[in-house]
Amino acid sequence: MSDFTRPAGLALAHFWVAFGAFLVAVLLGLYQVLERAELIPVWAEGYYIAVTAHGMIMAYVLTTFFITGFGYYTAASSLRRSVWNVPLAWAGFATMLAGVVLVVVPVLAAEATVLYTFYAPLTAHWTFYAGTLLLLFGSLGWVVNMIVMTVQWQRTNPGEPFPLPMFATTANAILWSWTLVGVGCSVAFMLLPLSLGWVDSIDVGLSRTLFAWTLHPLTCFWLIPAYIAMYTIVPRVAGGRLYSDKMARIAFILLLVFAPPIGMHHLYADPFQTAGWKLLAAFGTFMVAVPTLLTGFAVIASLEIAGRLRGGGGMFGWITALPWKEPVVLAQILALLLLTLGGFGGMVNASYGMNSMVHNTMWVPAHFHLIFAGTVITMYFAIAYHLWPKMTGNGLYSAGLARLQLWLWFIGIAMLTLPWHYLGLLWMPRRTANLPYAPEFVRQWQPWMDLMAVAGVILVISALLFVWNLLQTHSSRQPASERELEFAEPLHPVFRLPKPLNGFTLWNAILLVYMVMGFGYPLLQFFLIEPHNALAWGW
Amino acid sequence: MQDAPLEKRWTVIIGSMLAVMLGSILYTAFAYHAYPPGTTVETVDSTRLHLTEEFREDNLGVTTRPDGSVLVTMVAHRYGFTPKHMEIPAGKPLTLRVATPDVLHGLHIPGTNINTMVVPGYISVVNAVIDYDEIVKHGELDDDGSVMVPVFCNEFCGLNHHFMWGEVLILPES
Numbered sequence: 016m017s018d019f020t021r022p023a024g025l026a027l028a029h030f031w032v033a034f035g036a037f038l039v040a041v042l043l044g045l046y047q048v049l050e051r052a053e054l055i056p057v058w059a060e061g062y063y064i065a066v067t068a069h070g071m072i073m074a075y076v077l078t079t080f081f082i083t084g085f086g087y088y089t090a091a092s093s094l095r096r097s098v099w100n101v102p103l104a105w106a107g108f109a110t111m112l113a114g115v116v117l118v119v120v121p122v123l124a125a126e127a128t129v130l131y132t133f134y135a136p137l138t139a140h141w142t143f144y145a146g147t148l149l150l151l152f153g154s155l156g157w158v159v160n161m162i163v164m165t166v167q168w169q170r171t172n173p174g175e176p177f178p179l180p181m182f183a184t185t186a187n188a189i190l191w192s193w194t195l196v197g198v199g200c201s202v203a204f205m206l207l208p209l210s211l212g213w214v215d216s217i218d219v220g221l222s223r224t225l226f227a228w229t230l231h232p233l234t235c236f237w238l239i240p241a242y243i244a245m246y247t248i249v250p251r252v253a254g255g256r257l258y259s260d261k262m263a264r265i266a267f268i269l270l271l272v273f274a275p276p277i278g279m280h281h282l283y284a285d286p287f288q289t290a291g292w293k294l295l296a297a298f299g300t301f302m303v304a305v306p307t308l309l310t311g312f313a314v315i316a317s318l319e320i321a322g323r324l325r326g327g328g329g330m331f332g333w334i335t336a337l338p339w340k341e342p343v344v345l346a347q348i349l350a351l352l353l354l355t356l357g358g359f360g361g362m363v364n365a366s367y368g369m370n371s372m373v374h375n376t377m378w379v380p381a382h383f384h385l386i387f388a389g390t391v392i393t394m395y396f397a398i399a400y401h402l403w404p405k406m407t408g409n410g411l412y413s414a415g416l417a418r419l420q421l422w423l424w425f426i427g428i429a430m431l432t433l434p435w436h437y438l439g440l441l442w443m444p445r446r447t448a449n450l451p452y453a454p455e456f457v458r459q460w461q462p463w464m465d466l467m468a469v470a471g472v473i474l475v476i477s478a479l480l481f482v483w484n485l486l487q488t489h490s491s492r493q494p495a496s497e498r499e500l501e502f503a504e505p506l507h508p509v510f511r512l513p514k515p516l517n518g519f520t521l522w523n524a525i526l527l528v529y530m531v532m533g534f535g536y537p538l539l540q541f542f543l544i545e546p547h548n549a550l551a552w553g554w
Numbered sequence: 555m556q557d558a559p560l561e562k563r564w565t566v567i568i569g570s571m572l573a574v575m576l577g578s579i580l581y582t583a584f585a586y587h588a589y590p591p592g593t594t595v596e597t598v599d600s601t602r603l604h605l606t607e608e609f610r611e612d613n614l615g616v617t618t619r620p621d622g623s624v625l626v627t628m629v630a631h632r633y634g635f636t637p638k639h640m641e642i643p644a645g646k647p648l649t650l651r652v653a654t655p656d657v658l659h660g661l662h663i664p665g666t667n668i669n670t671m672v673v674p675g676y677i678s679v680v681n682a683v684i685d686y687d688e689i690v691k692h693g694e695l696d697d698d699g700s701v702m703v704p705v706f707c708n709e710f711c712g713l714n715h716h717f718m719w720g721e722v723l724i725l726p727e728s
Binding site for chain 2: 059060063066128130134135136137218219220223259262283284285286287288289290293294297298301302304305308309312362366367368369370371372374375376441442444445446447448449450451452453455456540544545546547548549550552553554
């Protein structure tokens, strides 16, 4: 028996904002591929507005709302205690929602066509920046809740290992706090004042460096919930155990420590940082592959345990013995396949010199769509399919539809991104409304453009099926088979952990040193070289 | 732990993978000078770019320096590159210097490693050698062996960003 309240309403509110926005963004994605392939009339302004809205919604709205909602539910379920401060959680939610409205309205009104990476000195309507700040500020309600719940649990259970799902969630809340600093400073002290006319110019180099601070840890903030599901939810559904609890903790700690200092790799092609700092960032970037390689090993080993417990024998027999019919298990297998491909592309981008070949070509969106849409979003689907029955008390409307949806998404993402990699190697620039370039170049691109449009249609069908399935679950008549969110047991239960693996103080200190090393001088230089500022521009 | 040897083996595999990749980066950086743009940070006043000595319109273009290396000075602006037409010899050490009077741009010459951001307030410097054998596979070949290739702006710079491209004629190695 448990005496805690499951924050189902809170989590559902967050999830529905996330997935409602997601559906809009997927439709915008379809518009972009159709427009770009010139299958519908070319309207450049519409295209760039769509890119801005698609990016803002996917990168900031879907993720932040999903992760905070999942965080509340995971925290309460794994610690078996109610959310510390529910009014604060709702206040955070309302603030974030107000932020979203302030961001979306100017974007749709063509007052903020600056793309989701803010491209200063392009200057949007001030509400766009104010909305971004509100979105970030509101998420702090979640961060505070997670940290207080962690500390309270520690006080009542001194010396005991944190439940792994909460350990990872807190790692993500801390990571998010570090992440916010860069973009927060850039928006609050540079872009917002510029848009309001309080200053008439800004240093674009400083603004871009601050933005780069955020850009890598941001992706790990998105990825951690996917890894939480892979480590703690999927092994149990598959009928197995978590291969190694310690390995999981090490992976989450490494993500926290290695992710923030390496955003500089987004500036490889920028003139205001020198080669040495870029080389340092390249090394750090390869280090962040370590937690993902550990995760790949541990979660596949966990699946193998499940497959063998289900009677699968031989070298590969365990794979066919896995419960492929479970949407959560299927999702993880498909997500890992796309993660492998995306990881490969990422290594190319990360490679300092080799990046020159693919920088700002279609290779780049190919890479991040594989990781974001292919891996992260596929696991968000899995989490939703797993949690919806628990939150609503109703069984999932249709597991068959869920499997179809996951396969369609997998096929759609593969069809979208594999041609994009190839187009990148044929130097197609990313983010152009259409392609009025030399005909001999455009001709070699064309067949792949049509394929990408087909992929867009498949992805929209998949997204519609997903949302439809969740909606129908709310009114489904059959009761959920299991209300409690239970997590996978490790193969070897942990009773005692070395202190560094059971807390974050040491890792925050190391991260601080690493951040000062990685970003100290690259930021300080702007105050030493007296750069020339840029004026505000429209688009 | 029971499976420690397996974990150790995987750790060794991870370590070796990273060593090979980082080793390749260091090797190509130092042996082939495969650097990203920006060995030093140079600033410029973008609001007065046309008044500076270096980026005045009649000082832009291609010059051959006494040591045989080539200097290319360009301006990237909404929505084009100046000079509009350039002839650049292949096979020679080349330094490209480019700046912008307005917003962010990109500059990418397909088939080469010349791919840089152009940022208001800063001068982008790229060092490269154009490989004729590579470029001839992709561009439009003329009778005299010269190859026309596009120059793309590959960073969003405004609503007509996709119209921002130019062409350079790559001359064969003499």
